[in-house]
Amino acid sequence: MELSATGRVVLGMLAVGPKSGYDIKAIVDHSTRFFWAASYGQIYPELKRLETAGLIAADGREGGRRRTGYRLTAAGAEALRDWLGEPEQIHELRDEGLLKLFFAGVGERDWALEILRSKRDAHAEVARSFRTDIEPLAAGAERFGPLEVLHYGIAYNEFAADWCERAIERVERDEQDGAFGAGEV
Numbered sequence: 697m698e699l700s701a702t703g704r705v706v707l708g709m710l711a712v713g714p715k716s717g718y719d720i721k722a723i724v725d726h727s728t729r730f731f732w733a734a735s736y737g738q739i740y741p742e743l744k745r746l747e748t749a750g751l752i753a754a755d756g757r758e759g760g761r762r763r764t765g766y767r768l769t770a771a772g773a774e775a776l777r778d779w780l781g782e783p784e785q786i787h788e789l790r791d792e793g794l795l796k797l798f799f800a801g802v803g804e805r806d807w808a809l810e811i812l813r814s815k816r817d818a819h820a821e822v823a824r825s826f827r828t829d830i831e832p833l834a835a836g837a838e839r840f841g842p843l844e845v846l847h848y849g850i851a852y853n854e855f856a857a858d859w860c861e862r863a864i865e866r867v868e869r870d871e872q873d874g875a876f877g878a879g880e881v
Contacts, residue, residue, distance in 0.1 A: 697749045699779055701786070702738040706746060707768060707776040714755040716763035717743050726830075727842065730822070730849055751775050793818075808867050816860035823853035 699707070705728060709720045717739045724734045743766060746752045751772035755765040768776070793815045800808035826849050 697751070697775070699775060700742060700745075701732070702734050702742040703746055703751075704776075704779055705732060705734050706739065706742050706766075707751065707772055707779075710752055710766055710768040711773065711776055714765045714767040716765050718763050719765075731845070746772065805867060809864060812860045812864045812867065816857050816864070819853040819857035819860065823850050823857060826850045826853065 705724060706720060709715055709723055715723070717736070720739055721734065721736055724732075724739075728734075743752065747754065747766070749771075751769055752766045753769050755767040793811055797808060797811050797815075800811060826846060830846060831850070
């Protein structure tokens with residue numbers, strides 16, 4: 697069975713221990729969402745698909761709201777190990793701010809500056825949140841992967857905020873030199 701992107705997330709979450717779809721979504725929202733999101737509309741159908749394929753099984757427990765818990769089967773653990781052993785296949789960056797910035801040169805200088813300032817502030821806030829809200833919780837963690845990904849997220853967002861600041865300076869300097877803007881919208 698070919699694992700979907702959401703299937704990989706589900707198997708990875710269940711490798712840590714049994715969870716309901718609600719549990720998986722809550723964990724995704726506070727961890728992988730920053731680089732790999734999954735919605736309820738993706739998680740619940742994927743749970744059924746993985747269960748039908750024998751990669752996960754209901755674990756017999758139900759939470760207070762009749763949430764079915766799932767656990768990884770031996771076949772699911774093998775599928776997860778197989779996927780982890782494959783070379784990276786997908787790298788996609790979707791950033792609407794960068795798309796707007798790509799086209800901002802045909803418009804007003806202030807558009808580019810506003811886009812850059814907004815991106816700078818957003819990246820700085822994410823880095824701050826990772827450092828102050830998440831890093832202290834993970835400080836005692838024994839698991840290598842999540843800590844390294846957290847450090848990557850901090851470094852990436854600090855880099856992006858710094859890059860935006862330097863780009864703001866370039867746009868302001870280019871405007872003084874009369875070099876901004878190449879066309880019309």
